[in-house]
């Protein structure tokens with residue numbers, strides 16, 4: 538998907554919502570377990586009830602890998618079911634020496650046809666460049682993550698006085714086709730989002746951490762929004778596990794709608 542197509546979706550739906558498909562067999566209603574592909578059936582119903590409010594879906598690959606070959610099948614079916622005008626993110630957090638990264642890229646961009654993949658930057662330029670060689674495909678680089686452990690490295694100052702997340706942002710601007718790069722910036726990082734936005738004014742951010750992790754959607758929009766919106770805000774558990782009963786998909790739709798309504802107001806207030 539192109540950047541213009543993504544922006545058009547955001548405008549059309551007045552939404553920058555990404556629904557996280559962190560589908561855990563232990564958490565889905567037990568009556569689905571007797572079906573041939575319970576994970577896909579759960580996702581199908583979630584997609585049916587949230588697609589009008591969402592501009593992106595983000596299956597977290599760990600949840601599917603953990604199920605073995607059946608999990609990969611559920612993932613492929615889910616990807617095929619997502620409407621084609623909605624942006625898809627493989628949250629796989631890959632990155633390795635060049636030839637291996639090239640095969641990760643092929644797996645997620647060609648075999649599976651995701652629009653984007655999350656990539657860890659810490660092996661450097663040759664581990665990221667292979668992902669940037671695919672037209673209209675996107676690398677979403679981990680910059681400042683939402684978890685407490687981001688203090689261990691990302692927020693620690695290097696010998697030239699800059700935090701590592703800043704080095705990642707600055708350095709990655711020199712890598713290959715960096716226009717097709719987005720950055721992961723956690724919603725739990727508050728005002729730090731403004732610092733990130735200053736360094737990369739034009740790039741999209743994938744922002745996990747609202748909902749179950751407690752990040753503020755208002756703060757994300759206030760500090761992170763740019764002229765194109767520039768944000769894809771993810772909520773996984775807060776939407777897909779809004780109910781553990783037979784009304785799970787309806788409740789997911791209601792949660793997605795609530796977020797979309799807030800987003801509509803925030804777009805009017807902060808998009809500049």
Ligand SMILES: O=c1ccn([C@@H]2O[C@H](COP(=O)(O)O)[C@@H](O)[C@H]2O)c(=O)[nH]1
Pocket residue numbers: 557559597628681682683684721722723745746747748749750771772773774775
């Ligand atoms: O910094 C990061 C990077 C990725 N994630 C992923 O996003 C979702 C968040 O799920 P919630 O249930 O909405 O908390 C999940 O897939 C994480 O692996 C993140 O949380 N933080």
